[in-house]
Amino acid sequence: MLGFIFRRVFIAIPTIIVIITVAFFMMRAAPGGPFDLERPMPAETRQRILESYGMDQPLWKQYADYMGDLVQGDLGPSLKNHDKDVGEIISEGLPVSATIGLLSMSLAVFLGTFLGAIAALRQNTSGDFAVMTFAMVGISIPPFVMGPVLALVFGLYLGWLPTGGLDPRMGMTVERLILPVITLALPQIAIIARLMRASMIEVLRSNYIRTARAKGLSAPSVIINHALRTAILPLVSYLGPASAAVLSGSLVIERVFQLPGLGAHFVDAALVRDYTVVMGVVIIYASLIILFNLIADLLYGVLNPRVKYES
Numbered sequence: 587m588l589g590f591i592f593r594r595v596f597i598a599i600p601t602i603i604v605i606i607t608v609a610f611f612m613m614r615a616a617p618g619g620p621f622d623l624e625r626p627m628p629a630e631t632r633q634r635i636l637e638s639y640g641m642d643q644p645l646w647k648q649y650a651d652y653m654g655d656l657v658q659g660d661l662g663p664s665l666k667n668h669d670k671d672v673g674e675i676i677s678e679g680l681p682v683s684a685t686i687g688l689l690s691m692s693l694a695v696f697l698g699t700f701l702g703a704i705a706a707l708r709q710n711t712s713g714d715f716a717v718m719t720f721a722m723v724g725i726s727i728p729p730f731v732m733g734p735v736l737a738l739v740f741g742l743y744l745g746w747l748p749t750g751g752l753d754p755r756m757g758m759t760v761e762r763l764i765l766p767v768i769t770l771a772l773p774q775i776a777i778i779a780r781l782m783r784a785s786m787i788e789v790l791r792s793n794y795i796r797t798a799r800a801k802g803l804s805a806p807s808v809i810i811n812h813a814l815r816t817a818i819l820p821l822v823s824y825l826g827p828a829s830a831a832v833l834s835g836s837l838v839i840e841r842v843f844q845l846p847g848l849g850a851h852f853v854d855a856a857l858v859r860d861y862t863v864v865m866g867v868v869i870i871y872a873s874l875i876i877l878f879n880l881i882a883d884l885l886y887g888v889l890n891p892r893v894k895y896e897s
Contacts, residue, residue: 591880598876602869606656609868610649613861620665620859639665652865661869662862666855672866675851680870683840683847687832689767694774694828699821701775702782703814709787717779724776729835733769733842740765766843770835774828778821785817792816826879833871 621635636642640651655662661672705717740747748762789795790813798808837849844850848867855863 591884594880594883598880601876602872605872606653606865606869607649609865610652610861611645613859613864614645614648616859618859620861639663656869661866664855664860664863666858666860666863672862675863676848676866676870679846679848679851682845683833683836683849686763686766686770686839686845686847687829687836689763690770690774690832691825691829693767693771694778694832695821695825697771698775698778699782699818702779703786703809703817705779705783706786706790706817707809714783717783721776721779724772725780727772729769729773730838730842732772733765733839736765736769737843766839766845769842770832770839773835774832777828778824781820781824782817785820786813789813789817822882822885824882825885826875826882829878829882830875833874 621632633642640648643651652662661676663671664675667675701717701720705714708714747765795808795813836847837852839845840847840849841853848870851863852867854860855867
């Protein structure tokens with residue numbers, strides 16, 4: 587298994603380099619720049635600013651300098667927030683995004699697995715149809731639509747929950763996280779429920795389940811100790827893409843609910859062409875996605891003894 591991990595890490599390095607390179611040149615190719623203001627500044631002032639950030643150099647030189655600083659762990663200064671560097675901005679936003687993402691994934695895995703298993707055990711009954719209807723609704727409505735609807739209903743009309751806003755200095759209160767977490771988790775709950783239902787139905791019809799029942803094992807023992815362990819394997823394989831979906835979804839959710847996470851910083855930086863902040867967030871997101879995919883592959887091997895990792 588160690589050999590497998592080393593190979594994946596070795597492959598991840600050029601993957602991240604390609605992502606950084608593409609993002610770097612795409613940002614520079616986009617119209618506008620970080621110092622393009624509504625009122626044009628004097629040419630001399632603009633030139634001094636560009637020189638201070640090394641942006642007066644040819645593009646290839648800027649890229650080489652950025653990669654050199656990155657190797658040393660320096661993400662550079664923010665081009666718009668002059669009192670902060672990129673590392674400080676990421677350290678402020680990452681705990682918020684991580685909390686929302688982890689809670690959303692935990693809720694999605696727990697409820698999706700439970701609902702999918704119930705639907706499979708009650709196949710073609712009203713309970714099965716209810717779960718599948720919920721799944722279709724959850725998949726069909728995107729988070730950027732579901733978020734405002736939930737905020738409108740539970741925040742404005744009913745007044746049960748706050749509709750947004752979060753100050754990390756005062757702590758992340760539970761009531762302010764409920765709506766963002768539910769909004770981000772709903773599509774994944776729906777997808778996981780569908781995956782779990784299909785996998786569970788297939789497993790329950792397999793020969794070894796019939797054998798376990800013929801031996802006189804109780805229904806809960808057959809389901810928990812035999813069927814569920816095998817049925818959950820497709821779900822484990824999906825955890826990598828699901829984590830990527832949650833990370834990308836947080837870009838919108840943090841903006842909808844006014845949360846100071848990485849997604850909000852990314853959107854703000856992209857709008858004002860704060861190149862260094864955008865690059866820093868892209869690097870963090872790409873690294874997390876690669877890490878989550880590696881963890882999902884390792885979990886699959888732990889749950890399925892038939893999978894052998896070549897050393």
